[in-house]
Amino acid sequence: MTFVTSTASAGTVSSYYADIDVAGWQADSSVFECLLVQQIPGLGQAVFYHQAGDPLSFYLQTPNTPMQAGRALLTSQPPVWRQELEVRDLGYVDVAISQQPVTLDAQRSRLLMAELDRGMVPTLMRRAWFNDQESIHVGLSPVHFSDAYAEYHQCIAGLLPVNFAQIERSTVFWQPNQRELTDDMKAQLDDIITYTQADPRVSGFEVNGFTDGAGNPRENFELSRIRAFAVHQYLVENGINEDMLNTRFFGSAPQFRIVEQERSAADRDRNRRVTIRLLRD
Template sequence: MQVKFFCPRPILQTITIFQGWAVSRHVRFSHWLGVLAMLALTGMPAYAVTFSAPMDNSVWRLEASVFECRLSHAIPNYGEAVFSHRAGERVSFYLDSWHRPMRKGRAEMTSEPPPWRIGAAVQELGSVPVSGGRQAVALQGPLPSSMLAQLYGGMQPTLHRLAWYDSKQPVAVELSPVNFQPVYQQYVGCLSQLLPVNFDQIQRSTVLFDTGKSQLRDDALETLTNIVIYVKADPTVSTIYIDGHTDNRGRRLANRELSKERAEAVRDYLQKRGLPTDMILLRFHGERYPVASNSTATNRARNRRVTIRLDKEESFDS
């Protein structure tokens, strides 16, 4: 953790206290004492508490699998910064810490040059929400990708917020670019190996059918192919439940038979693609369980369906 003394613009001198030692940047010791005295008279805080990894201990780690590429950075005395790219999703970012110094509200994120990049400009990346939970900052959308690009370019994404314990105390959390590039290259390689979908996306799937038909449509084939790819990669999936349905057009007995044919079409496709028969449980219900009223053509199209549900085997702690 660093404690950075600063003064308001246009005075640009900065004093850094690191591990109990004062280091003067661009000003004499006697000069910054005067600066601190001025800040004391104005009632402004004289320093920002900054959490960052020192150059000689900046560590980036990659945890790679076909399900997730997880890029993490240890921040001493704070916790961990994590970029998580799950299969089938965009990259997300969060700060994980039991020590939550930042006040709830909104923090400003900047991209700042490290000390050795003299002359590089600070860039504003935007305002982000800060919660009171363990993951005080959790980001989706384009900003995590922008942060990765800044790190790859040698910049420091930095969050600025006031402390929860003092409305005048600035707090900053920095991500160091030191040792980032080699691990980032491995991260990019991990992305190319990700599955097309994750479990949450296909745990419950639905494929639709044309009126009176049991043939699989092109959009159904895409869904079923993703299910096959995922199940082959995840040995914890134990059962696949297949349930066939129809709309209310036609006779009940005929609809029951049609729902069976639709369920069998899905089962046969999964089996032909290599999924074991003994993990598939097939059921058919005719028109008994509509998901929408059959009063309109749009709703009837929703009812002409087969649902596929994946179950994982239960795990018990030893």
């Protein structure tokens, strides 16, 4: 059923499904993201999206949603060739008037995947925006889902631990008088290194060292240098081209503090840092 309009006692129903001969799921895999996509004729796309460092999500993509804003009923329907299976209500989901009218969190997304994997047709039901007497049904076909699902699982096993937005601006915080990297700091830098080595668009790093305002300004300036270059050296020793690094240090200069007027140990903790900004073409 590509697009079907029928009349029932409750009113007109307009249904958007993929015909069995064209239904299918396209897997798109990389270390940055994993997608499962189905084309829904007359509507747009159904997309499972899993970006590195983020949880799984699901969304409908359509240039013009026929659904009214509000709450849609989500059910799991048997396909036409398995009518002996029972319909299951999966709850209600929010519908917005946008090009992504339905977006689901990881738990609901996994539920949809499980229903598709057992051969069911997850279906959204909502009134039409243009007619309160008309219902819109949007169904996801399970045809060829299992093969794409297997590829998705292979993809997520190889995803990077983080995405670019999570590391584009990173901050390494230090304890008072600390000069050496801890294991936790190294783990944070390892994620940045792993991402950079996978993404050829990363063209440079800006590494900046700062201290809090306690102590002697001259000593703080030197301490910020030591910390900045501890980060610099770790990056280089673990595969980052030194030519990509622009490393500077500013000591305890008030204009560079996150909290300019330090009144507590917590304020000083926020200022005692090395920041890393990734540049990408």
